[in-house]
Amino acid sequence: MNKQVDVAVIGAGAAGMMCAAVAGQRGKRVVLIDHASRLAEKIRISGGGRCNFTNLHAGPANYLSENPHFCKSALSRYTPQDFLSLMKRHNIAWHEKHKGQLFCDDSAEDIIRMLKAECDLGKVQWRMSCAVSDVQKTDAGFVVQTAQGGIMVDQVVVATGGLSIPKIGATDFSHKIARQFGLKIIETRPALVPLTFDATAWEPFVPLSGISLEVDIETGTKKNRALFREDLLFTHRGLSGPAVLQISSYWQPGTPIRINLLPEVDLAEDLVAAKTTTKKNLANYLSQYLPGRLIDGLLTAHAFDGNLKIADMQDKRLRLLAEKINRWELTPDGSEGYRKAEVTRGGVDTRELSQQSMMANKVPGLYFIGEAVDVTGWLGGYNFQWAWASGNAAGTAV
Numbered sequence: 014m015n016k017q018v019d020v021a022v023i024g025a026g027a028a029g030m031m032c033a034a035v036a037g038q039r040g041k042r043v044v045l046i047d048h049a050s051r052l053a054e055k056i057r058i059s060g061g062g063r064c065n066f067t068n069l070h071a072g073p074a075n076y077l078s079e080n081p082h083f084c085k086s087a088l089s090r091y092t093p094q095d096f097l098s099l100m101k102r103h104n105i106a107w108h109e110k111h112k113g114q115l116f117c118d119d120s121a122e123d124i125i126r127m128l129k130a131e132c133d134l135g136k137v138q139w140r141m142s143c144a145v146s147d148v149q150k151t152d153a154g155f156v157v158q159t160a161q162g163g164i165m166v167d168q169v170v171v172a173t174g175g176l177s178i179p180k181i182g183a184t185d186f187s188h189k190i191a192r193q194f195g196l197k198i199i200e201t202r203p204a205l206v207p208l209t210f211d212a213t214a215w216e217p218f219v220p221l222s223g224i225s226l227e228v229d230i231e232t233g234t235k236k237n238r239a240l241f242r243e244d245l246l247f248t249h250r251g252l253s254g255p256a257v258l259q260i261s262s263y264w265q266p267g268t269p270i271r272i273n274l275l276p277e278v279d280l281a282e283d284l285v286a287a288k289t290t291t292k293k294n295l296a297n298y299l300s301q302y303l304p305g306r307l308i309d310g311l312l313t314a315h316a317f318d319g320n321l322k323i324a325d326m327q328d329k330r331l332r333l334l335a336e337k338i339n340r341w342e343l344t345p346d347g348s349e350g351y352r353k354a355e356v357t358r359g360g361v362d363t364r365e366l367s368q369q370s371m372m373a374n375k376v377p378g379l380y381f382i383g384e385a386v387d388v389t390g391w392l393g394g395y396n397f398q399w400a401w402a403s404g405n406a407a408g409t410a411v
Contacts, residue, residue, distance in 0.1 A: 037135020175357025
């Protein structure tokens with residue numbers, strides 16, 4: 014085998030293409046390998062097909078990791094503004110939805126075409142669809158065995174992502190390679206994922222499927238407490254929507270989540286005061302705040318009679334109802350799993366990697382980037398920003 018390339022990047026997703034483009038444009042001979050026949054499927058399906066490609070507010074505080082300081086270096090060296098400059102060069106129009114979330118005006122395909130063009134500018138060689146069966150280190154570098162034959166390279170970048178959405182080709186390849194070379198893996202689990210509940214316990218709420226409203230949602234206590242204000246969506250099996258996807262990354266199995274269905278209203282104070290000001294029954298009074306179907310479902314589930322007049326109810330009962338609405342506590346029995354998870358929490362332990370280059374400290378020449386690594390962003394473009402930033406860090410270093 015002749016060494017005809019310097020760097021093999023395995024995985025042609027967001028992080029992999031960014032890394033290959035940066036390295037290629039720096040004069041490195043790069044081969045980009047992917048087992049899929051279609052390029053960057055995760056980019057293609059993201060943001061409803063418009064790709065929520067970054068977030069204006071992306072910073073270290075928006076990421077979860079066992080080693081929370083690790084992401085600071087890469088994120089500071091490649092910012093959302095850097096990616097916007099790249100898009101400007103390719104004349105790609107974009108817009109901000111809310112909370113700094115940026116989307117393509119037209120299609121996620123624009124991002125894929127841009128990254129491919131950047132790779133082509135760096136004379137990157139493509140091998141698709143081409144599975145990698147083995148990576149071995151030798152005195153001369155690395156040998157990467159593929160379905161199209163072996164490749165000798167000086168350096169290998171693993172950018173094959175995590176376990177989320179297996180139907181578009183997600184595998185545990187990155188974790189297998191890390192373990193093969195003696196690197197630790199932080200236990201993985203689905204993140205940014207809908208939460209589910211015991212079927213019997215959830216039965217009263219099944220009729221609420223499809224209802225959506227803005228809530229405060231939290232889990233954990235003290236320094237482990239996480240709180241978001243986002244939209245909640247009721248489903249047949251549990252809860253979804255941005256609020257639940259966000260909190261799912263922080264939720265620990267067996268622990269409760271707490272939901273404030275009326276974050277702007279102190280309902281206990283309001284209901285007790287209403288005893289002297291209204292003749293309405295409970296259901297009618299609550300209809301000024303919440304959808305009728307939700308009120309009926311909540312009152313039934315919590316054993317309250319919506320026909321009772323507020324004036325006839327004890328303060329204690331009104332406060333109990335308010336607690337169920339302002340601080341509804343419930344414990345999921347699990348999640349919808351990797352098949353519906355947007356990302357994987359956990360991955361290659363960042364304490365095994367250089368925060369400057371993303372290279373494995375004890376395996377010179379071997380790099381891990383993107384979702385393969387134990388850095389998980391919030392919902393809203395943060396994970397793509399980590400892909401760009403970590404890809405740039407490795408592409409600059411190789």
